[in-house]
Amino acid sequence: MAEVVTNAKLINHQNRLDYDRAKEKQEFENTKAGVKGLVDSGMVKIPKFFIHPPESQPKDSHSSIACLQIPVIDLEGLNGELQGEIVDKIRRASEEWGFFQIVNHGIPAEVLDEMIRGIRSFHEQPAEAKRALYTFDSERNVRYHSNGYVRESQEGEWKDTLSCSFHNDELDLEELPMLCRHIMVEYVKCMRLLKDTLAKLLSQALNLNPDYLNNIECMRTQGVVGNYYPPCPEPHLTFGTSKHSDPAFLTILLQDHIGGLQVLYEDQWVNVPPVRGALVINIGDLLQLITNDMFKSVEHRALSGHIGPRISVATFFYPNMREPKTYGPIKELLSENNLPFYKDILVPEYIALYSSKRLEGKSGLPYFKL
Numbered sequence: 001m002a003e004v005v006t007n008a009k010l011i012n013h014q015n016r017l018d019y020d021r022a023k024e025k026q027e028f029e030n031t032k033a034g035v036k037g038l039v040d041s042g043m044v045k046i047p048k049f050f051i052h053p054p055e056s057q058p059k060d061s062h063s064s065i066a067c068l069q070i071p072v073i074d075l076e077g078l079n080g081e082l083q084g085e086i087v088d089k090i091r092r093a094s095e096e097w098g099f100f101q102i103v104n105h106g107i108p109a110e111v112l113d114e115m116i117r118g119i120r121s122f123h124e125q126p127a128e129a130k131r132a133l134y135t136f137d138s139e140r141n142v143r144y145h146s147n148g149y150v151r152e153s154q155e156g157e158w159k160d161t162l163s164c165s166f167h168n169d170e171l172d173l174e175e176l177p178m179l180c181r182h183i184m185v186e187y188v189k190c191m192r193l194l195k196d197t198l199a200k201l202l203s204q205a206l207n208l209n210p211d212y213l214n215n216i217e218c219m220r221t222q223g224v225v226g227n228y229y230p231p232c233p234e235p236h237l238t239f240g241t242s243k244h245s246d247p248a249f250l251t252i253l254l255q256d257h258i259g260g261l262q263v264l265y266e267d268q269w270v271n272v273p274p275v276r277g278a279l280v281i282n283i284g285d286l287l288q289l290i291t292n293d294m295f296k297s298v299e300h301r302a303l304s305g306h307i308g309p310r311i312s313v314a315t316f317f318y319p320n321m322r323e324p325k326t327y328g329p330i331k332e333l334l335s336e337n338n339l340p341f342y343k344d345i346l347v348p349e350y351i352a353l354y355s356s357k358r359l360e361g362k363s364g365l366p367y368f369k370l
């Protein structure tokens with residue numbers, strides 16, 4: 001009986017594939033209205049190219065083992081008696097989870113709330129007001145798109161995205177959408193300060209000079225991504241964001257109250273419940289590389305849901321991409337008992353591999369193993 005059910009699923013999935021996928025995807029892109037445009041049209045069945053294979057569909061993914069929860073680290077007392085305890089918690093979280101949430105980080109709640117409102121306001125404009133920014137051209141500093149990072153062989157993701165690239169902290173303000181311009185500028189200033197604090201804490205967690213990571217300028221350039229996940233009529237068939245690891249050094253994520261983020265921990269998907277005023281921190285592939293696997297970059301994903309829209313804002317940190325230099329395992333961490341696992345690489349080389357069809361969102365670190 002189980003074999004019959006499995007065969008039926010395979011047949012149904014094959015039926016979904018027996019159509020002109022490229023044509024359907026192109027027709028969707030031509031609207032330049034994103035996933036929100038589909039929802040606004042009143043559709044009740046999602047397009048076929050959004051449907052994931054039966055074996056990878058979310059199913060009961062909203063359930064999570066209650067005893068597993070990513071660490072929530074309170075930064076209050078950072079420069080006092082609790083400094084050592086905070087560093088130790090960050091070390092353990094970075095080694096075991098690759099993810100943690102921070103509270104009492106110093107960024108005012110009104111800035112976080114206004115950033116959520118700003119991203120939501122941008123995405124909820126009429127479609128014609130956003131079309132001029134709709135592009136997949138990565139050379140554009142500010143762009144609006146849907147499924148912009150999805151490879152041709154991948155299923156679609158139920159989200160729309162506003163991407164802003166701050167090269168070495170520089171961006172022409174006139175390029176930013178008016179509805180979120182001022183809060184974006186304020187938010188980026190806050191992210192820079194928080195990044196400096198986190199870089200010091202992570203350096204200390206590695207038993208290095210507190211200024212080590214800031215001095216090697218591995219987190220100089222920022223990419224701010226404002227995601228909009230509309231309610232989905234068939235959330236059991238698709239994802240808001242498919243599983244992936246981040247190719248950056250570090251990511252700071254702001255999420256609203258709805259939830260949907262999940263982290264892969266010991267082969268189990270664990271919910272990351274929203275905590276009021278908290279920010280989610282995750283280690284990127286490149287930080288795993290330079291720490292010689294001491295810190296872990298792990299796969300994560302975002303579920304789609306009937307409730308929404310859900311808003312999240314991810315800030316990714318990279319080095320200066322216009323003046324690339326090589327990065328490899330930190331020499332101070334190596335010894336006869338801890339030989340380097342990776343060769344030195346250029347960051348653009350890693351990004352190019354990560355973005356290629358070969359990886360489909362998976363970490364590219366195995367390709368650079370010695």
